[in-house]
Amino acid sequence: EVQLVESGGDLVKPGGSLRLSCAASGFTFSNAWMNWVRQAPGKGLEWVGRIKSKTGGGTTDYAVPVKGRFTISRDDSKSTLFLQMNSLETEDTAIYYCTLNGGSAFDIWGQGTRVTVSS
Amino acid sequence: DIVMTQTPLSSPVTLGQPASISCRSSQSLVHSDGNTYFSWLQQRPGQPPRLLIYLVSKRFSGVPDRFSGSGAGTDFTLKISRVEAEDVGVYYCAQATHLPFTFGPGTKVDIK
Numbered sequence: 001e002v003q004l005v006e007s008g009g010d011l012v013k014p015g016g017s018l019r020l021s022c023a024a025s026g027f028t029f030s031n032a033w034m035n036w037v038r039q040a041p042g043k044g045l046e047w048v049g050r051i052k053s054k055t056g057g058g059t060t061d062y063a064v065p066v067k068g069r070f071t072i073s074r075d076d077s078k079s080t081l082f083l084q085m086n087s088l089e090t091e092d093t094a095i096y097y098c099t100l101n102g103g104s105a106f107d108i109w110g111q112g113t114r115v116t117v118s119s
Numbered sequence: 120d121i122v123m124t125q126t127p128l129s130s131p132v133t134l135g136q137p138a139s140i141s142c143r144s145s146q147s148l149v150h151s152d153g154n155t156y157f158s159w160l161q162q163r164p165g166q167p168p169r170l171l172i173y174l175v176s177k178r179f180s181g182v183p184d185r186f187s188g189s190g191a192g193t194d195f196t197l198k199i200s201r202v203e204a205e206d207v208g209v210y211y212c213a214q215a216t217h218l219p220f221t222f223g224p225g226t227k228v229d230i231k
Binding site for chain 2: 035037044045046047050061062063064097101102103104105106107108109110111112
C-alpha cells in the first residue's frame with residue numbers, strides 16, 4: 001500500500017525554524033517527484049513546493065511566499081522527504097501535507113502535520 | 120500565476136440527484152508535452168484531500184464511477200451522477216501544468 005506519513009509539526013515562535021519529515025512506503029521513492037502543500041485553518045489548499053527525483057534532475061521549485069525561507073530535500077536511502085522551514089511567520093500556520101506526483105501532482109496525500117506559528 | 124475559478128462555491132444537493140461543479144483557469148492548461156495536468160480533489164470533513172480525477176477525465180484508483188471529469192483548455196467540469204451521503208465535503212480543482220501549481224477556492228457540497 002502506498003503511504004505517506006508526515007511528522008515534525010509543532011508550535012513555534014515567529015522567526016523560528018522547524019523541519020518536517022514525510023516517510024514514504026509502498027512505492028519506489030527514489031523515482032518519485034514529491035510536493036508539499038499546506039492548508040491554513042479554515043482555508044483552501046496552497047502549493048508550497050516540489051522536488052524532482054535525482055534522475056529527473058533533483059531540482060526544487062517553490063511558491064513565492066516561501067522562497068528563500070523554506071528548503072525541500074530528500075533522503076532516498078530512507079525514503080524520506082523533508083521541508084526545512086526558517087524565518088517562520090504567523091502566516092505559515094497551517095497543516096502541511098506531502099503528496100506523491102504520479103499521473104497528477106497530487107496522487108497520494110499524507111494525513112498532514114500541524115504547524116502553528118505564534119508568540 | 121494561473122488563477123483557478125470555481126462555480127458554484129456552495130452546492131446543496133439532494134441525495135440521489137446529480138451535481139456539477141465548474142472550474143475555469145486564467146490560461147490554457149495544455150502542457151508543452153501535450154498533456155493537460157488538471158485534477159479534481161475531494162476533501163471530506165476532517166480528512167486530507169484525495170485525488171478523484173487527473174488529466175481532466177481519468178478516474179483515480181478506487182474512485183466510484185459516479186464521478187466523471189470533462190473539459191479542455193481553460194474550462195473543466197466535475198459531475199457526480201447520483202450524490203451519496205459520503206460525497207459531502209469540499210471539492211477543489213487543481214493545475215500542475217504551470218509553476219506555481221495552483222488550486223481553486225473549493226466548492227462545498229452538502230445535502231439539502
